[in-house]
Amino acid sequence: MRLTRRANMTKVRAYFSLFRIKTAEGIQYRLAGLASASVGVFWALIEIVVFTVFYNYAANKDAGTLAGLTLKQVISYVWLSQAIWTMQPMSIDAEILKKINSGDVGLELCRPMDLYAHWFAGTAASRLIPVFWRGTVTLLCAILMPVPYRLGLPASAIGFCWSLLSFFCAFLLCTAFGTFVATVRLNVNWGDGPMYMMMLIGGVLSGGYLPLQLWPAALQTILLLQPFAGYLDIPIRLYLGTMQPNDAGSLILLQLIWIALFVAAGKALMAKRLKTIIVQGG
Template structure:
């Protein structure tokens, strides 16, 4: 067990270091995050004020917190649908992965998590800091909210990586081209995760539909925990839901990976 943990730790660190080579790309992402954050401030602040200063529990300060934390998470939560395993399946390189004494799903997701964690440093945290300094935010006074929020963020990153693996990566065993799935994922994931507006502002039917997917666990839930909108047992319940989604997505992904291995055909070479 110790040896296995050590191996996956090294994979995580390798993913972190690999992403650290793209510092200027991270800076570009920070500029984009800040720009779109300011646009969201203008639109959503006007929406709250038009509703009389409060909308489904959101006042201007809490809405600002939602905006900047969600923008900060954007670089670490995979909403593009891009994942390396899809290309490796298409090229046939995944056959080599299956020969290694590592779980293909575990290695792929751990690598993605390492990359995502790095993005929190040059892109995520500065986005939140800029929003807090120039716009202002409402943050909880209870220190435990930040500790639970950190756990929730890590779970969100893991759920995101596992979900992309399941919905975009694994289907490559059965279809030749996954770019269509990637585009569909990019359109759907951001909306249902609560990137554009909080899912609590959705009509009831759409809110229920969103919560029936793992997407809110990748953004909306950690935002609520860190911002203090969900506190105490409510915050614990959201983190528990993230754990449940992670275990469920991993289980289905493992089953499909094994089925895909039996179905895999590599042409030539």
């Protein structure tokens, strides 16, 4: 019993090392990170201007507030969503995709590791790297902005704690979905198109383009239950206080359920593929 536990611990360490080495590799590229951050800041400013116009001059300018989101909250929403926007998987991890295409998946299989966990660790790193630079710089700008544009404080301390936990779950969810898409790509020779569509749908339904609360009222329940709300909408709602800390438990549970489903689906797809895998080339 103790032996197996120790064996598991060393395995976990291997995956963690993998995650660490890839992260170290990725965050070397400061300039790319800063470029992405400047896009984030620029984009956030545009969105803020557009929202300000709508909230002040639109025909039904109270619609947003009626939907439960004030202008001040929308501005905070925009900053937070821009900070973690690139955490969303918008492409399959470049290294994994290269390995699928070139047949180097085979080399990966020459390691005494579970390939799914291996990919999960790699995808996790590639989800974290873009946030590392873009996230910190965008948040820094958000705090230093003049008041009307500034990121607001969290609604409550307890809500803030829940939102931090939820942000972490969002990171796991993005990783789980990213890995899932990679396993689909491993199974099906559709090319990259359908994968990008899957991931784009995720981006739209995450609320990154338009906060989910501002979508039609009839869709609200579905929008909250669908997996991609967990990307950024749920943690941001907990931050803003548009979701109460009482509901935080069930919301995070919802995120966890989707994580579990994507992990299970990814593992199943990978196992199916590995049974009949044909390594390209050579």
